[in-house]
Structure formats: C-alpha cells, structure tokens
Amino acid sequence: MHHAASSADPVRNDDAIAPGSWLGLLGGGQLGRMFCMAAQSLGYKVAVLDPGGDSPAGSVADWHLRADYLDNAALRDLAARCRAATTEFENVPAAALEFLSHSARVAPGAQSVAIAQDRIREKTFLATHGFGVAPFTVLREPPDAAAIDPALLPGIVKTARFGYDGKGQIAVATPADVPAAFASMGQACVLERRIDLACEISVIVARDAQHGTVSWPVAENRHRHGILDVSTVPARITPALAQRARETAVAIAGRLGYEGVLCVELFVARDGALLVNEMAPRPHNSGHYTIDACVTSQFEQQARILAGLPLGSTAQHLPAVMVNLLGDIWFEGAAGALREPRWSAVLAHGSAKLHLYGKKEPRRGRKMGHVTCLGETLDAALGTARAIKRTLGIPGDV
Ligand SMILES: Nc1ncnc2c1ncn2[C@@H]1O[C@H](COP(=O)(O)OP(=O)(O)O)[C@@H](O)[C@H]1O
Numbered sequence: 001m002h003h004a005a006s007s008a009d010p011v012r013n014d015d016a017i018a019p020g021s022w023l024g025l026l027g028g029g030q031l032g033r034m035f036c037m038a039a040q041s042l043g044y045k046v047a048v049l050d051p052g053g054d055s056p057a058g059s060v061a062d063w064h065l066r067a068d069y070l071d072n073a074a075l076r077d078l079a080a081r082c083r084a085a086t087t088e089f090e091n092v093p094a095a096a097l098e099f100l101s102h103s104a105r106v107a108p109g110a111q112s113v114a115i116a117q118d119r120i121r122e123k124t125f126l127a128t129h130g131f132g133v134a135p136f137t138v139l140r141e142p143p144d145a146a147a148i149d150p151a152l153l154p155g156i157v158k159t160a161r162f163g164y165d166g167k168g169q170i171a172v173a174t175p176a177d178v179p180a181a182f183a184s185m186g187q188a189c190v191l192e193r194r195i196d197l198a199c200e201i202s203v204i205v206a207r208d209a210q211h212g213t214v215s216w217p218v219a220e221n222r223h224r225h226g227i228l229d230v231s232t233v234p235a236r237i238t239p240a241l242a243q244r245a246r247e248t249a250v251a252i253a254g255r256l257g258y259e260g261v262l263c264v265e266l267f268v269a270r271d272g273a274l275l276v277n278e279m280a281p282r283p284h285n286s287g288h289y290t291i292d293a294c295v296t297s298q299f300e301q302q303a304r305i306l307a308g309l310p311l312g313s314t315a316q317h318l319p320a321v322m323v324n325l326l327g328d329i330w331f332e333g334a335a336g337a338l339r340e341p342r343w344s345a346v347l348a349h350g351s352a353k354l355h356l357y358g359k360k361e362p363r364r365g366r367k368m369g370h371v372t373c374l375g376e377t378l379d380a381a382l383g384t385a386r387a388i389k390r391t392l393g394i395p396g397d398v
C-alpha cells in the first residue's frame with residue numbers, strides 16, 4: 001500500500017530490509033571485511049561468496065560460501081538467503097550480479113559495474129557525457145597502435161580490463177613504443193596522454209534507491225609504485241576546486257543511474273584542469289578515513305543503501321591522514337627476516353586508529369592494513385602520520 005507523502009506521515013519504511021536479515025557480498029577482501037563489520041554493527045548478517053579460503057571478509061562473515069563467483073549452486077544459495085547483495089571488487093563478473101538481481105536488490109547494478117570495470121567503456125562514457133578526461137584513444141588491433149596521434153605522447157598504455165594498483169600499464173614516449181606495449185598486453189587497451197599532475201584526489205559518493213546522493217570530503221592521494229600510500233583529508237586544494245570535484249562525482253553517479261557507493265578518482269593538472277581518471281563501483285582505499293573521521297563510513301553507507309535505510313551524514317569530525325600498511329613493513333631490512341611491526345609504537349599515538357585485515361601472509365606490496373591519524377588540525381594529523389611512517393619504516397613524505 002502506498003500513501004501520498006504528507007508531513008504527518010511516519011517515515012516510509014516499506015522497502016527497508018530489517019536488521020537480522022541477510023545481506024550478500026561478492027568478494028572476500030578487506031573492503032568486504034569492513035563492509036561486514038559495518039553491516040553487523042547495524043544488526044545484519046552477512047553472507048560472503050568468495051573462492052578463497054582464509055579471506056579477510058570470509059573470516060568475519062556470518063556465512064562464507066566458498067565457491068566461484070559464477071558457481072550456479074552457490075549463487076542460488078546466496079539468492080535464497082539474501083534479500084540484497086553487493087560487491088567489494090570491481091572485477092566481479094557482471095553475470096553474477098545479473099543473476100542475483102532477479103530475486104534480490106543488487107547495488108551497484110550490473111550495468112554500472114560493467115562500465116567501471118572496462119577502461120574503454122568507462123572513458124568513453126565519461127567523455128560522451130562531457131566529463132573532462134585525459135586525451136585518449138582506443139587500441140583494439142595492431143593497426144590502431146601503429147597509427148596513433150603523436151599529441152597523445154608521452155603517454156601510458158593501459159589495459160581495458162583487470163588493471164589495478166598501477167598494474168597493466170606501460171609508459172610510452174615515442175610512436176615506435178606503442179605497438180610493442182600494446183602487443184605485450186594481449187588485450188584491448190587505451191593510450192592516454194600523461195598529465196602533468198599538481199595532485200591526485202578522490203571523492204566517494206553514495207546514491208540510494210530514492211536517488212538521494214551524498215558525497216564525502218575530498219581526499220588527496222599520494223601513490224608509491226602505483227599503490228596508494230597516503231590519503232590526506234581534507235585535500236590541500238581550494239574550496240572552490242573541492243566543490244567542483246564533489247559536484248563532478250555526484251553528477252557522474254547521477255549519469256550512471258548509480259545505486260551504492262562509488263569512488264571517483266580525479267587528476268588536478270598543473271594547468272588547473274580537473275580531469276576524471278577512473279571510477280570504482282564500490283568503497284575505496286582512499287575512503288577508509290571515513291570509518292574514524294566521519295559520522296557515517298563508506299561501508300556503513302553501503303549497508304544502509306542495501307538495506308533501503310536512509311543515508312547517514314558524511315560530515316567529517318576531524319582532519320585525517322590515512323597511511324596504508326603494505327606487507328613490506330613485516331620484512332626486516334633488504335634481506336628480509338619476517339617480524340611483526342611495532343604496533344605499540346603506532347598506538348602510543350592516542351589519535352592513531354589501527355586497522356589490520358587479518359591476512360596471514362605478508363607479501364611486499366600487499367595491503368595488510370591501514371592507520372588513520374586524526375588531529376585537531378590537519379598539521380597535527382600530518383605530524384602523527386609522518387612519525388608513524390618513520391617508526392614503521394615506510395618511505396616517502398605525506
Ligand atoms: N594519464 C596519466 N597522467 C599522469 N599520471 C597517471 C596517468 N594515468 C595514471 N597515472 C598515475 O598512475 C596511477 C594509477 O593509474 P590508474 O589509471 O588510476 O590505474 P589503477 O587502476 O592502477 O589505479 C594514477 O593514480 C596516477 O598516479
């Protein structure tokens with residue numbers, strides 16, 4: 001029964017999934033682990049579908065279905081139990097989301113995921129709808145690579161699918177470099193011009209079924225070897241630019257008809273241009289600060305959207321600097337004896353919040369956890385982050 005809304009009506013709750021119900025999650029990584037914890041805090045049970053054994057999300061889930069994402073029996077089990085489902089990684093087969101959507105609320109939808117997981121579709125979508133992107137061209141066949149516009153150089157050849165943390169990218173300086181780079185990828189690619197960057201930023205947005213959209217404060221991101229190292233929030237950019245970045249991210253979510261949590265990564269070019277780099281159809285590493293620094297985290301928002309509950313405030317209570325903890329810091333020196341990092345020295349900073357993902361095996365370059373440093377001022381948070389990086393032997397300034 002639907003009634004016309006009036007100020008006397010109680011909040012309409014007829015589409016909400018009650019706490020105690022099951023929410024489904026595709027993927028078993030740390031993003032899924034933090035989603036499980038947020039959903040469980042709201043009283044939900046979470047079923048995780050992930051082929052891995054001892055996965056970060058599987059080990060905290062209420063139920064772990066250990067099977068392939070396209071395993072029909074497992075998808076049927078998940079659909080039978082869960083009234084809503086989401087994903088924690090962008091390479092989830094669109095067919096799995098499509099299957100679940102016949103019986104459950106699925107956010108984000110298969111269509112949005114299919115765009116975000118393919119750089120060609122993603123960049124074409126953005127450019128078509130008037131969002132600024134780095135100049136690019138599509139490489140599908142060898143002749144495409146042999147006839148590129150030299151204005152795209154120096155550039156980067158990026159695979160259309162399955163790139164992450166700087167993998168699946170080759171820098172190219174001259175037209176002669178492009179065919180070899182393309183051939184070595186073994187799949188369709190984009191060639192994109194290298195932008196002279198002032199900084200990199202990201203915006204997390206959340207859009208619900210009623211099409212309310214919220215965004216969090218802009219994060220300023222530094223990478224090391226293609227992997228996110230530090231996110232500083234608020235970003236050290238002008239308020240006008242931050243406003244434009246948030247509006248851009250909200251507009252992209254609207255254009256996609258997006259439902260769920262979306263991360264939009266942007267470049268701030270030295271000439272002042274704001275360009276969209278890429279988007280991730282899920283919570284993002286650069287949004288981890290929201291757990292400790294905001295009223296509602298990106299993961300809680302993901303659970304709220306799935307359950308059909310109102311969106312929470314994205315207000316930030318304190319400046320924050322998030323430092324990623326990679327497996328490298330478990331190794332002593334270059335030869336590399338394994339030992340536990342000095343967590344007591346980290347936690348001696350009372351406003352440092354430590355998150356570890358429960359991964360058994362530290363490997364170099366593997367995301368093992370993160371620390372969010374809070375401060376009354378951004379300088380205070382930056383100071384704590386610098387001290388912790390030094391303590392743990394993480395190179396690079398913040
Ligand atoms: N066109 C570009 N110009 C300058 N730097 C770039 C460009 N494309 C990528 N990069 C650098 O490489 C990083 C990783 O590239 P990205 O496209 O975001 O791939 P990934 O999927 O690995 O995150 C970016 O965060 C940025 O530092």
Ligand SMILES: [Mg+2]
Pocket residue numbers: 165265278
């Ligand atoms: Mg990226």
